[in-house]
Amino acid sequence: VHGTDLSTLSKRTRARFRLRNIGFVFQSGNLLPALTAADQLRLAGRLAGNRHVDPALVLESVGMGHRAGHRPGELSGGERQRVGIARALVNQPSLLLVDEPTAALDRRRSHEVVELLADRAHDAGVAVVMVTHDRDVLEHCDRVLEMVDGRLGAPVTA
Numbered sequence: 001v002h003g004t005d006l007s008t009l010s011k012r013t014r015a016r017f018r019l020r021n022i023g024f025v026f027q028s029g030n031l032l033p034a035l036t037a038a039d040q041l042r043l044a045g046r047l048a049g050n051r052h053v054d055p056a057l058v059l060e061s062v063g064m065g066h067r068a069g070h071r072p073g074e075l076s077g078g079e080r081q082r083v084g085i086a087r088a089l090v091n092q093p094s095l096l097l098v099d100e101p102t103a104a105l106d107r108r109r110s111h112e113v114v115e116l117l118a119d120r121a122h123d124a125g126v127a128v129v130m131v132t133h134d135r136d137v138l139e140h141c142d143r144v145l146e147m148v149d150g151r152l153g154a155p156v157t158a
Contacts, residue, residue, distance in 0.1 A: 001095055019048040023088030023126075025117070027100040029080040031072040037083045038068040041090045048091045055090075062086045062116055078109035082116065089120060096121065098130040102137060114140045 001021055006014055031040055038055035045053030059065045062082040072080055081101055088096055098117060102110035114130075114137040121128045130141070138144050144156040 020091060021093050021095065023091065023093035023096045025081070025084050025088045025096060025098040025101055027103045029072065029084040031080055031083060031087075033072050036069050036071055037064060037075070037086070040083060040087050044087045044090045050091055053090055055086075058086045058090050059083070061089075061120065077104045078113060081105065081109075081113050085113070085117060085120065089124065089126070092124065094126060096126055096128045098128060100132055100134075101130065102132060102134045107136060110134055110137055111140070118142075
């Protein structure tokens, strides 16, 4: 990642590198229940040493500016995913690793979330590696590879 062989780094240095260079979007969102959407982003920024995070700006970029003061329990599944995407982008990573972002969403929301990921990635020059079983969203992907029985297959046309 960024020309860095992560296997050569100490555990501590590797963790710091991940914090600053890799964003993670989880299937379930993994938002902290006690924190508002804005606080989720502030915390991610502070953990990476970025104290100049503007949560309102980042939340607005994913269409969630109006929900900045809401906790995860007050958000729909799609809204939680968008906050999770904002949190993953807050430190301006060069790589996003995304695990089944549409698993708990209906078809319309699934397309919205993956399109948002693709748009934000293109806008920020971020590489995205997404794992999904949802073939309906492949049209939003630049390149699709299929894994069958643990083996990476030929590229798939979306």
